[in-house]
Structure formats: C-alpha cells, structure tokens
Amino acid sequence: MRVWDVSREGLSFITDETIPLGTGVSLLLHMRGLDDLSERLAAPIHAEVRNSILTRDGFRLGAHIRKIDVEHQHLLGGWVERLAARGG
Numbered sequence: 385m386r387v388w389d390v391s392r393e394g395l396s397f398i399t400d401e402t403i404p405l406g407t408g409v410s411l412l413l414h415m416r417g418l419d420d421l422s423e424r425l426a427a428p429i430h431a432e433v434r435n436s437i438l439t440r441d442g443f444r445l446g447a448h449i450r451k452i453d454v455e456h457q458h459l460l461g462g463w464v465e466r467l468a469a470r471g472g
Contacts, residue, residue: 402443427456
C-alpha cells in the first residue's frame with residue numbers, strides 16, 4: 385500500500401485490490417521527517433473508506449480518519465502544516 389495524499393481529516397492510498405466503501409481500516413502511517421529526512425514518524429490511525437477509483441497504478445482509495453490519539457493527531461497536523469509550507 386502506498387499513500388497518495390494525506391491531510392488532518394483523511395488520506396488517499398493505492399492498493400492492488402479495492403476495499404468496499406464504508407469499511408473500517410487500521411493503518412500505521414509512516415512519515416519521513418521534514419527537517420531531518422532520517423527521522424521516521426509513525427501514527428496509528430483508524431479510517432473509513434469513502435471512495436475508490438481504479439487507476440493504472442491500482443485502486444486509489446480515499447478514507448476519512450475516524451480515530452487517532454491526541455499525540456499522533458498533533459504529530460500528523462504538524463507534519464501536514466510543514467509539508468504545505470514547503471509547497472509539497
């Protein structure tokens with residue numbers, strides 16, 4: 385599975401097979417540090433699949449984050465803000 389896009393509210397990811405809409409998924413989102421590329425960040429999240437589009441790379445699924453603990457929510461929010469500030 386490869387993450388396509390991520391925000392505070394949700395994420396898009398690519399899979400080889402589709403997952404039915406409404407399905408809950410548990411993911412461990414691994415992120416690279418923006419200030420130190422050797423830094424590895426990981427956030428366990430629970431999300432619900434909201435849409436599925438077949439692409440040449442596989443199924444691109446959109447999911448809404450349903451549950452993330454406060455510490456990881458803060459970490460993810462900071463990561464998303466720093467990425468947006470860098471234009472990525």
